[in-house]
Amino acid sequence: MNIRNRTWEIVEAAKDGDTASRAFDYFILFLIFLNAFAVIIGSVPAIRLQWNKFLNGFEVFSVAIFTLEYIARLWACTASPSFHGQIRGRIRFAFRMMSIIDLLAIMPFYLPFCGADLRALRVLRLLRIFRVAKITRYYASLDLVKDVFQSKKEELVLTSVLMSILLVVSSSILFHCENTIQPDIFSSIPATMWWSVATLTTVGYGDMYPVTIAGKFFASVIAILGIGMFALPTGIIGAGFVEAVQKKKCPQACPHCGKELR
DSSP, X not given: OOHHHHHHHHHTOOOTTXXXXXXXXXXXXXXXXXXXXXXXXXXXXXXXXXXXXXXXXHHHHHHHXXXXXXXXXXXXXXXXXXXXXXXXXXXXXXXXXXXHXXXXXXXXXXXXXXXXXXXXXXXXXGGGGGGGGGSHHHHHHHHHHHHHHHHTHHHHHHHHXXXXXHHHHHHHHHHHHHXXXXXXXXXXXXXXXXXXXXXXXXXXXXXSOOOSHHHHHHHHHHHHHHHHHHHHHHHHHHHHHHHHHHHHHSOOBOTTTOOBOO
């Protein structure tokens, strides 16, 4: 086995029982969590002032490791049949979602001229936790989530359409009820949509609220409808999970041959 193939096995496509690959995965995962922790505590002025040199040194160390990891993956990806081709294969690999996340994690360090502090994007690398999903049970759980959303996609689309209609209708009603009394707050239907979203989701920030009798009446009705409407997707997804779990625990069998149906 050549170096490229072995590198690919370690960083991406490990075989069962590959100690080197598992150790690499856990090291990167541990470093990711440390980076997320460093970003969080680094936002505290007192900690940042006292541990500035240490945090900066850890930043340089982490970016160096993540950069080498990214380069190793990009270099070794052509060992996989899915990324065959010295140039095209690497381009396909670079445009994978996880590869883009890897790039976003290190890019802010090399772009110091950016006004915003984009290092928090490194938290996105927490999605790399799915790399530990070489363990079978993690794959089964992810497949369960996918199956639920696929089986309930029509119901979810329908409820999304109904919520959109309710959002537009409620915004239009409140706009016509309140615009003459509060022209600065309920200035337009799009502006009133913020009130509708806050009300329908039962958040109710209180920055926009009706003062007319008609506005209060319709707002009460809309708030009650919002409770039921936004509970629908939760119920649909919950029912889907129950059905999917039951199917896995009690698989259906063919009435003719007795074989398990998939």
